[in-house]
Amino acid sequence: MTPVRTVPTADLDAAERAALRDLLDLAFDGGFADEDWDHALGGLHLTVHEGGRPIAHAAVVQRRLLLDGRTLRCGYVEAVAVHPGHRRRGLGGAVMAAAERVVDRAHHLGALSASDDGLALYRARGWRLWDGPTAVLAPSGVTLTPEDDGSVFTWGLSGGGSGPLVCDWRDGDVW
């Protein structure tokens, strides 16, 4: 079994933080913004290392989701990435399995927004596409996010719901 480390952001030193950011910049081929990095901080980092460097990463951060009048403590999965030279070896699956364990033990549900690259991984692991509308609790009130419909996945959402599934507000991509 691939050994996966679980480290809170607060326990990463400057060099470890920099190495994770380097991995994410490389894995997303320059498409990983400062706001995306910000979204990955404050919770837990699940990582696989080789040769003293991280080669796979996922973060779980806590967010609030609203659904049909319920407020749900969500383990939101961010910054899932595997070094381009180490893909299709099960490392993405290994960090996701660790993230799912965190969600199962600490949150009402999991959620994430999938990139095109990530879709097959999440589907294969049993994440469920949220097929209702998505929205955000913006400063001006609940606002639909149709551009995110069809890319939000949930994990362990009991009882379903008709939606919209509403996330809390933040800078950058809200989902």
Ligand SMILES: CC(C)(COP(=O)(O)OP(=O)(O)OC[C@H]1O[C@@H](n2cnc3c(N)ncnc32)[C@H](O)[C@@H]1OP(=O)(O)O)[C@@H](O)C(=O)NCCC(=O)NCCS
């Ligand atoms: C998405 C990503 C994390 C997958 O990492 P990985 O280590 O290659 O994934 P795994 O080897 O654990 O794949 C597990 C399973 O997921 C599915 N899968 C993963 N990547 C796939 C792909 N590109 N095409 C088809 N299926 C894929 C397969 O079912 C695979 O099992 P298999 O190899 O036995 O067929 C990696 O491609 C990546 O870092 N992409 C760039 C960053 C990104 O878009 N991250 C997702 C953000 S939401």
